[in-house]
Amino acid sequence: MVVLMNRSAAEYQPGDPGWAWAAYEPSDLAPWDLARAGHLYRRAAFGAAWDELQKALSDGPQRTIDGLLRPQADVAAFNREHDEYETSAAGSVNELRAWWLRRMIQTPHPLLEKMTLFWHSHFATNAANVNDVRLMQRHVQLLRGQALGSFRTLLQEISRDPAMLLWLGADANRKALPNENYARPLMDAFSLGPGNYTQKDVSEAARACTGWFVLRGQLRYIDREHDSGVKHILGQKGSFTRDDVVRIVFEQPAAAQMLVRKLYRFLISETEEPQAELIAPLAESFAKDYDILKLIETMLRSNLFFSEAAYRRRIKCPVEFALGIVRGLEGMVSTTQLAQDLANLGQNLYHLPTVDGWTGGPNWINSATYAGRHNLALALLQGSGPYGGKLNPLLIARKYGASTPESAARFLLDLFLQGDPHGGMALDAGVYDAVLKTAQAPADKAGNDFEDRLRRFTHTIATLPEFNLT
Amino acid sequence: MFHTRRDFLKGALRASTLLSFAPAAPSFLVRSATASPRRDDRNTVLVVVQLSGGNDGLNTVVPYADDEYARNRPTLRLPAEELHKIDSLIGFHPRMEAFLQLYKDGFLSIVQGVGCPNQDQSHEGAMRLWHTADADHPNRQTGWLGRTVDGILSPNRTYAPAVFVGPIAQPFALNAKDVIVPSIRLPGDLVAAQIPGQPDDRPQSKRIAELPRANRDNPLLDFVRQCATDAYTNSLRIEAAAQTMANTAEYPPYGLAGHLRTVAQLIRADIGIRIFFVELGGGGIGGFDNHANQMGNHCALLHQLSESVAAFVHDLRRDKALDRVLLITFSEFGRTVSENGRRGTDHGAAAPVFLAGGKLRTGLVGSHPSLTDLDSGALKFKIDFRKVYATVLDRWLGFESRTVLDGQFEALDILSV
Numbered sequence: 001m002v003v004l005m006n007r008s009a010a011e012y013q014p015g016d017p018g019w020a021w022a023a024y025e026p027s028d029l030a031p032w033d034l035a036r037a038g039h040l041y042r043r044a045a046f047g048a049a050w051d052e053l054q055k056a057l058s059d060g061p062q063r064t065i066d067g068l069l070r071p072q073a074d075v076a077a078f079n080r081e082h083d084e085y086e087t088s089a090a091g092s093v094n095e096l097r098a099w100w101l102r103r104m105i106q107t108p109h110p111l112l113e114k115m116t117l118f119w120h121s122h123f124a125t126n127a128a129n130v131n132d133v134r135l136m137q138r139h140v141q142l143l144r145g146q147a148l149g150s151f152r153t154l155l156q157e158i159s160r161d162p163a164m165l166l167w168l169g170a171d172a173n174r175k176a177l178p179n180e181n182y183a184r185p186l187m188d189a190f191s192l193g194p195g196n197y198t199q200k201d202v203s204e205a206a207r208a209c210t211g212w213f214v215l216r217g218q219l220r221y222i223d224r225e226h227d228s229g230v231k232h233i234l235g236q237k238g239s240f241t242r243d244d245v246v247r248i249v250f251e252q253p254a255a256a257q258m259l260v261r262k263l264y265r266f267l268i269s270e271t272e273e274p275q276a277e278l279i280a281p282l283a284e285s286f287a288k289d290y291d292i293l294k295l296i297e298t299m300l301r302s303n304l305f306f307s308e309a310a311y312r313r314r315i316k317c318p319v320e321f322a323l324g325i326v327r328g329l330e331g332m333v334s335t336t337q338l339a340q341d342l343a344n345l346g347q348n349l350y351h352l353p354t355v356d357g358w359t360g361g362p363n364w365i366n367s368a369t370y371a372g373r374h375n376l377a378l379a380l381l382q383g384s385g386p387y388g389g390k391l392n393p394l395l396i397a398r399k400y401g402a403s404t405p406e407s408a409a410r411f412l413l414d415l416f417l418q419g420d421p422h423g424g425m426a427l428d429a430g431v432y433d434a435v436l437k438t439a440q441a442p443a444d445k446a447g448n449d450f451e452d453r454l455r456r457f458t459h460t461i462a463t464l465p466e467f468n469l470t
Numbered sequence: 471m472f473h474t475r476r477d478f479l480k481g482a483l484r485a486s487t488l489l490s491f492a493p494a495a496p497s498f499l500v501r502s503a504t505a506s507p508r509r510d511d512r513n514t515v516l517v518v519v520q521l522s523g524g525n526d527g528l529n530t531v532v533p534y535a536d537d538e539y540a541r542n543r544p545t546l547r548l549p550a551e552e553l554h555k556i557d558s559l560i561g562f563h564p565r566m567e568a569f570l571q572l573y574k575d576g577f578l579s580i581v582q583g584v585g586c587p588n589q590d591q592s593h594e595g596a597m598r599l600w601h602t603a604d605a606d607h608p609n610r611q612t613g614w615l616g617r618t619v620d621g622i623l624s625p626n627r628t629y630a631p632a633v634f635v636g637p638i639a640q641p642f643a644l645n646a647k648d649v650i651v652p653s654i655r656l657p658g659d660l661v662a663a664q665i666p667g668q669p670d671d672r673p674q675s676k677r678i679a680e681l682p683r684a685n686r687d688n689p690l691l692d693f694v695r696q697c698a699t700d701a702y703t704n705s706l707r708i709e710a711a712a713q714t715m716a717n718t719a720e721y722p723p724y725g726l727a728g729h730l731r732t733v734a735q736l737i738r739a740d741i742g743i744r745i746f747f748v749e750l751g752g753g754g755i756g757g758f759d760n761h762a763n764q765m766g767n768h769c770a771l772l773h774q775l776s777e778s779v780a781a782f783v784h785d786l787r788r789d790k791a792l793d794r795v796l797l798i799t800f801s802e803f804g805r806t807v808s809e810n811g812r813r814g815t816d817h818g819a820a821a822p823v824f825l826a827g828g829k830l831r832t833g834l835v836g837s838h839p840s841l842t843d844l845d846s847g848a849l850k851f852k853i854d855f856r857k858v859y860a861t862v863l864d865r866w867l868g869f870e871s872r873t874v875l876d877g878q879f880e881a882l883d884i885l886s887v
Contacts, residue, residue, distance in 0.1 A: 346650030
């Protein structure tokens with residue numbers, strides 16, 4: 001990119017941790033512009049409405065990030081209300097899926113829901129195996145409760161979560177038959193990752209976890225089933241219990257490193273594995289308190305986050321793809337239908353494929369799911385059909401003063417892709433012009449009006465490869 | 471037109487600048503070390519037909535010459551004169567005349583006495599075992615076909631390698647860690663659609679996806695652009711295949727036949743799908759699970775199976791596509807040898823597996839299990855089902871079965887490839 005080449009090496013060094021994690025300050029070469037505001041809202045939220053982007057531009061990056069991390073609104077009240085909706089919903093997982101999507105769309109704290117979704121994949125469970133709607137509801141509530149809190153507390157709570165134990169087949173931990181079904185993912189997928197523990201550590205941790213059962217959906221501790229003998233776990237020796245295992249796991253440097261790497265993929269870039277020295281300062285700081293919000297704050301405020309090295313360097317998950325359209329057009333659609341359509345695209349909420357969660361990245365997209373995304377966008381943007389025409393690009397364009405075909409088209413490109421090719425990190429100029437040109441086609445014989453043409457134009461935007469990236 | 475997918479890809483490679491990934495592949499393109507390497511670029515296709523509920527193998531391929539059969543089946547016994555005789559010992563069920571013809575023509579094989587060690591008596595447990603192909607870990611979280619697709623088609627996998635066709639929840643055999651396996655009912659479910667009555671915007675979307683980008687250092691963008699291009703190209707190919715089939719293919723009006731018709735259309739579209747999965751019997755318990763008054767329901771299901779598979783085979787034969795296709799059937803278990811006093815049968819063990827296709831070497835594989843040497847009233851298996859899977863993976867699809875099945879199972883020498 002031309003802009004990039006003009007920069008001195010001292011200013012853009014994505015591999016240098018000092019530069020990368022220093023707080024971003026707008027400059028002539030890296031201005032606080034629509035592209036960066038849109039980027040922030042795609043990563044830290046589920047996309048933005050136009051007035052949110054405008055407010056971000058006038059507030060500047062610091063205040064905008066403050067608002068995303070610690071919103072003024074009464075988030076607790078909002079979530080209490082939605083918890084009640086969930087509870088009173090007659091009790092199918094399909095209803096939970098729909099309510100969660102609605103919460104993602106309406107929440108005053110989108111980063112909290114975004115991180116709840118992150119943990120949903122990290123602590124992957126599947127309702128089909130748990131077979132208890134209430135337990136699944138409580139499981140996601142547990143994730144939400146600590147989504148921006150303490151990783152240590154979160155793992156402690158997950159370790160006594162009936163839904164998790166049932167899904168993994170770890171609901172009976174007998175002294176005579178230590179069950180490794182929880183001990184293994186605890187060390188592998190949940191905290192340390194492969195290569196940072198041994199089979200011996202797993203079997204000893206399984207002994208420490210004996211005595212814990214899930215009986216009729218309730219966690220129970222049966223003392224006579226607990227093996228109180230001495231265990232050797234990750235270099236430590238003692239008559240450890242389950243809580244000790246979690247404590248010992250968090251004393252390993254690998255625990256912080258693994259999570260920082262995973263969040264790097266989630267918030268910064270999934271194009272390449274970051275070098276160890278880039279991860280090190282964040283991991284060292286995170287290991288002190290396992291404070292998730294603090295870690296995320298460092299990442300979101302960083303030079304690296306607002307640089308080309310992060311811009312459109314992740315593939316949107318289906319939820320991000322769909323909600324980006326919904327949030328941008330400020331409508332509310334049937335989330336029951338949406339949950340099913342997202343499941344067909346590979347992201348079935350409450351039903352993770354394996355304990356490794358959604359591995360995502362390029363796995364989200366192939367020619368079949370691309371066609372599926374094309375069709376979902378088409379359904380969302382159609383004036384009728386399963387989504388009932390609840391989204392209307394023309395109304396939104398007019399709301400913000402873009403009422404001619406040309407200005408409405410430019411507005412929609414700015415809303416969804418911050419497309420102005422003169423703004424630095426922008427859409428490719430040739431692509432921008434080609435898309436814009438599609439709006440200038442003369443009205444067809446079928447007499448499709450302005451509204452329909454803007455629906456189709458918005459669909460053209462949503463089917464752009466760039467729209468599938470975040 | 472291109473004759474094979476390989477020709478098509480070669481053409482696409484010449485025509486497209488998109489496929490040029492940087493020589494040093496970014497980390498996301500490098501698959502895990504456990505992935506099973508793809509041995510060659512075959513374009514063979516596997517179609518798996520699940521018979522849900524536990525099919526009574528004894529009344530499917532009937533050992534009519536064995537007196538024990540008549541003795542154990544006082545009401546469910548099928549009269550020898552009504553059977554479609556395979557040889558002097560066994561014959562097909564009276565409603566499976568189409569299978570006999572396929573067998574005579576060399577398009578059908580019967581693998582006798584297939585089953586598994588530690589047979590689970592519950593539908594769920596037994597089906598789980600056939601789906602995971604892992605006898606040691608009942609909690610295994612991936613299916614055998616899911617592991618297969620996770621391991622193959624790297625590094626630049628831009629198309630869906632497997633598809634489930636049917637109205638029920640996707641069978642666990644396809645559960646993968648990484649790959650998203652679509653569930654569809656009709657070929658159109660894989661087509662990027664247009665709004666009826668409005669101009670077709672798809673060529674325009676494809677053209678914009680293909681426009682060169684000035685900034686060329688984002689491998690993710692190149693990957694997604696290639697997927698977009700393929701999505702629109704494949705949509706046209708699927709629609710074209712639908713038109714070729716519209717007037718010629720004849721399928722009976724059964725659900726399974728409709729699903730196989732969808733499969734045939736997608737095979738003709740040649741969009742890279744190597745594995746198809748369809749189902750007969752309704753998904754959960756039911757279908758082939760006939761504990762009482764088995765006769766009528768079983769007759770109907772076997773007739774549907776036989777007619778549907780025959781229609782599929784005849785359809786694919788017309789343009790020589792059959793040589794690329796291998797179909798296999800399986801059920802979670804067979805039934806008890808003796809009927810249960812309610813004109814039905816209970817959960818059993820070993821049963822025959824059918825193979826259909828254009829590259830079969832042997833009609834009859836293995837011998838019929840003994841009707842007197844039983845295990846809890848059920849036939850003992852002679853061929854481990856994982857040998858059938860190994861045959862399909864190693865000899866047909868050309869993928870390493872060892873990594874998928876966690877061990878070496880000897881492939882059966884029954885395919886002429």
